[in-house]
Amino acid sequence: MITLGCSKNLVDSEKILGNLPAGQFxxxxxxxxxxxILIINTCGFIHDAKEESxxxxxxxxxxxxxGMAGEIIVTGCLSQRYKTILQKEIPEVAAWFGARQPDDLLxxxxxxHVSSPxxxxxxxxxxxxxxxxxxxxxxxxxxxxxxxxRGKHIxxxxxxxxxxxxxxxxxxxxxLILVAQDLSYYGIDSHGKHMLGQLLEKLCLINGxxxxxxxxxxxxxxxxxxxxxxAEQEKICKYLDIPVQHINDDILKSMRRGHTKSGTMHFLSxxxxxxxxxxxxxxxxxxxPGETEQAFSELVDFVNNIRFERLGVFTYSPEEGTxxxxxxxxxxxxxxxxxxxLIMTMQSEISYEKNLSLIGQTMKVIIDAEEETRxxxxxxxxxxxxxxxxxxxxxxPFKMGRLVDVKITGAAEFDLYAHPVGYRNR
Numbered sequence: 154m155i156t157l158g159c160s161k162n163l164v165d166s167e168k169i170l171g172n173l174p175a176g177q178f179x180x181x182x183x184x185x186x187x188x189x190i191l192i193i194n195t196c197g198f199i200h201d202a203k204e205e206s207x208x209x210x211x212x213x214x215x216x217x218x219x220g221m222a223g224e225i226i227v228t229g230c231l232s233q234r235y236k237t238i239l240q241k242e243i244p245e246v247a248a249w250f251g252a253r254q255p256d257d258l259l260x261x262x263x264x265x266h267v268s269s270p271x272x273x274x275x276x277x278x279x280x281x282x283x284x285x286x287x288x289x290x291x292x293x294x295x296x297x298x299x300x301x302x303r304g305k306h307i308x309x310x311x312x313x314x315x316x317x318x319x320x321x322x323x324x325x326x327x328x329l330i331l332v333a334q335d336l337s338y339y340g341i342d343s344h345g346k347h348m349l350g351q352l353l354e355k356l357c358l359i360n361g362x363x364x365x366x367x368x369x370x371x372x373x374x375x376x377x378x379x380x381x382x383x384a385e386q387e388k389i390c391k392y393l394d395i396p397v398q399h400i401n402d403d404i405l406k407s408m409r410r411g412h413t414k415s416g417t418m419h420f421l422s423x424x425x426x427x428x429x430x431x432x433x434x435x436x437x438x439x440x441x442p443g444e445t446e447q448a449f450s451e452l453v454d455f456v457n458n459i460r461f462e463r464l465g466v467f468t469y470s471p472e473e474g475t476x477x478x479x480x481x482x483x484x485x486x487x488x489x490x491x492x493x494x495l496i497m498t499m500q501s502e503i504s505y506e507k508n509l510s511l512i513g514q515t516m517k518v519i520i521d522a523e524e525e526t527r528x529x530x531x532x533x534x535x536x537x538x539x540x541x542x543x544x545x546x547x548x549x550p551f552k553m554g555r556l557v558d559v560k561i562t563g564a565a566e567f568d569l570y571a572h573p574v575g576y577r578n579r
Contacts, residue, residue, distance in 0.1 A: 154166050154169070154170060154180070154181070154182050154183075154191075154192040154193075154194060155182075155183055155191070155192070155193045155194065155209060155213075156182070156183060156194045156276070157193070157194060157195055157196045157202070157205060157206050157209060157229070158194075158195070158196025158198065158202060158206075158229070158230065159196065159198075159332075160283045160330065160332050160368070161283075161285050161332050161333070161334070162194055162196060162229060162230070163276065163277075163283060164273075164283050164284075164285040164332070165194060165228075165229070165252070165255060165285075166182070166192075166194045166276065167273040167274050167275060167276055168255060168268075168270065168272065168273055169192070169194075169228075169255050169258060169259060170182070170273075170274035170276075171272035171273040171274040172259050172266070172268045172269065172272050173259075173262070173263070173274075174263060177263075178190075180274055182274075182276045183276070185216065185221075187220075187221045187222070188221075188222055188223065189223040189224065190223055190224045190226065190262070191213050191216070191217075191222045191223070191224070191225050191226070192226045192227075192228060192258075193206070193209055193210055193213060193225070193226070193227050193228070193229070194228050194229040195209070195210070195227060195228070195229035195230055195231035195232060196229065196230050196231060197229070197230035197231035197232075197233065197234045197235065197298070197302060198230060198298065198299070198302075199467065199470050199472065200470035200472075201470070203231060206229075206231040207231070210225070210227060210239075210243055210246065211243070213225050214243065214245045214246075217245060224247045224248075225245060225246045225247055226246070226247060226248045226249075226250070226258065226261070226262075227239070227246050227248075227249050227250070228249075228250040228251070228252070228254070228255070228258055229251075229252050230252045230302045230303070232249045232250060232251055232252075233251035233252040233253065233302050233303075234298070234301070234302055234473075234474075236249045236251060248261055252302055252303060253303070253304060255268070256268055270309075270313055270317070271313070271316055271317050271320055273317075273320075273321070275321075275324065275326075277537070278521060278522070278553060278554070279324065279325045279326065279553070279554065280325060280326060280327045280328060280519065280520075280521075280553060280554025281326060281327065281328035281329075281330060281519075281537060281554075282321045282326045282328075282329060282330070283329075283330045283331075283332050284314060284317065284318055284321070284329050284330065284331050284332070285309070285332050285333060286308065286309050286314055286331055286332070286333050286336065286339050286349075286352065287306055287307060287308045287309055287333040287334070287335075287336075287338065287339055288303060288304070288306070288307045288309070288333075288334075289303040289304040289305050289306045289307055289334065290303065290305075290306050290334040290335055290338075291305055291306040291335075291338065291341075291342075292334075292335060292371065292411070293409050293476075294398075294408055294409055294410060295407060295408050295409045295475060295476035295477040295480075296408060296438065296441065296469065296472065296475055296476075296477045297472075297475060298472045298473075298474055298475050299334055301474050301475075303334065305342075306334070306335070306338055306341070306342055307342060308338075308339050308340055308341070308342050308343045308344075308348070310343070311348065311351070311352055311355070314352065314356075315355055315356070315359070318356055318359055318362065319359055322359050322360065322361035322362050323361070325361075325554065326361070326362070327361065327362065327363040327364065327519065327554055327556070328362075328363065328364040328365075328366065328519060329356065329362055329364070329365050329366070330366045330368055330536065330537075331365065331366065331367050331368060332368045332369060333368075333369055334369060335369065335370065335371045336349055336367055336368070336369055336370045336371075337349060337370045337371050337374065337375045337376060337379070338371065339352065340352075347374075347376040347378075347379075349376055349379050350376050350378035350379045350381075350382055353365065353379065353382050353386070353389060354382065354386075356388075357382075357386050357388045357389065362388060363388060363519075363556060364388060364389075364390050364519070364533060365386075365388050365389045365390065366390045366392055366533075366536060367379075367383075367389075367390070367392065367393050367394065368394040368536065369394055369395075369396070370393060370394065370395045371395070372395050372396075372397050372412050372416075372417055372420055372421075373410075373411050373412040373416065373420075375395075375420065380423070380424065380427050380428060381427070383428045383431070384427055384428045384429075390533040390534070391428055391430050391431045391432060391533060391534065392431065392432045392434070392533060392534050392535075392536070393424065393431060393432075393433055393434070394434040394435075394463075394536070395433065395434070395435055396435055396436035396437075397412075397417055397435050397436075397437065398410060398436065398437060398438045399437065399438060399441065399444075399448075399452060400414050400417060400451055400452050400455040401414070401444075401447075401448040401451045401452065402414050403443065403448065404441055404443065404444055404448055407441070407442070407443060407477075407480070408438075408441065408477070409476065414451075414455075418459075421433065421459055432462035432463060432533075432534035432535070433459075433461050433462055433463070434461065434462065434463035434464065434465075434536070434539075434540070435461050435463075435464055435465075436464075436465050436466070436467065437452065437456075437464065437465070437466045437467070437496065438466075438467050438468070438469055439452070439466060439467075439468055439469065439489055439492040439493050439496065440468045440469040440484040440486075440488065440489030440492060440493075441469045441477070441484070442469070442477060442480035442481055442482055442483055442484070443480070443483070444469075444484055444492075449492055452496070453495070453496065453499070456496055456499055456500065456503075457499065460503050460507070461500070461503070462504070462507060462534060463504075463535075463536075463539070463540050463541075464496075464497075464500045464503075465539070466492075466493045466496050466497055466500075467493075468486075468489040468490060468492075468493050469482070469484070469489065501566045501567075502566075504541070504566050504567055505564065505565070505566045508541070508564035508565065508566070508567075508568075508569055509564045511561045511564065511569060512561050512562065512563065512564055513560070513561065514560070514561050515558055515559065515560050515561075515574060516532050516543075516558070516559065516561065517532070517533070517556055517557065517558055517559075518530035518531055518532050518543045518545070518556070518557055518559055518571070519531055519554065519555070519556055519557070520545075520551045520552065520553055520554060520555045520557060521537065521542075521553070522553070523551075523553070526546070526547060527544050527545055527546055527547060528544070528545040528547065528549070528551050529542050529543075529544060529545075530542065530543040530544075530545055530557065530559070530571075531543060532569075540567075541567050541568060541569060542567075542568050542569070543559065543561075543568075543569045543570075543571050544568055544569070544570050544571065545557070545559055545571050545572070545573055546570075546571075546572060546573075549573040551573070557573060558573070558574050559571035559572060559573050559574060560572050560574050
């Protein structure tokens, strides 16, 4: 199986793989060794992701022609959106399944298939795993095709999530990374109220889980009890991934985001005031239709003033079926790229300054990987693959997934350097 796109897609892949009968299949993930069956879990969120998915399918067809791949199966968001077109364009693919059809895919592979939501074949390092707490989205953001692809928001039953988390802990998982299209909406559909706080409270009671990290929360009506838990619960990382997309009120209104500049500024201040030391990650979009120089300048000032610990920038691309697709895409591509580069350059400087301020401090990190001369780790303020890394000099005898105390000795834009000062064997 090859998985493209976000961590929510990765959870889908792990559940498909986990439901294959033991002994009947030998599983490989994200490599290109010869195989009898090649499943591609695609992303169809933005233009670049769609291109990558199509290129990957075409590469699989070439492998098939060379005898290195047998049957090709495509699933995920791209085939959910464009199945009919793709079937005609790429007839070499044996079967197409949408993002909402994992059981159909499994039934295609296995006779008399009965799936379980708790079976997973982990493809991450064994000490961390993603826990998807809901599917779909009820937001109406003008640029986003997720509601069309994934459907309405559906919260996973809390007892199912607790059972899945306990199973992951029994497998050695120490860090749970909660993901959803909108974490803060959890429970609204099933209970008529925010239930994320109650879920976190119960997850914190699971033995073996050391860190709980929150990804993808909406910056409007975020539950106050979750803020309190982030401040008080030792297991909940002082980290929040909360995409704001923009700060200009006219752009936010056109995006149908539901929050304003003043509301966003108030919320971010509230987070920093109530959760001292919190690391805030956000995502911004530049080049949205109607983004004037003044609106972009406002966004630049916002980044300079808030000084996010972690930040990513996307350029706008029109997506079929979205409300923004009817708007004139009036920001030239080269201007979009210039604006993206400007903000990312600013963020590099901000990140470097923040990292320099950490020199001399002692912090706890989790060991992710071992290289020839060093270990690669992360603090509670960093998520895997997207954030900073802490590079630890050997010869300390660390094992993967260990929580280790280190002293920060140096800094770069997106890396910290450290000496071990001891570690906890747990």
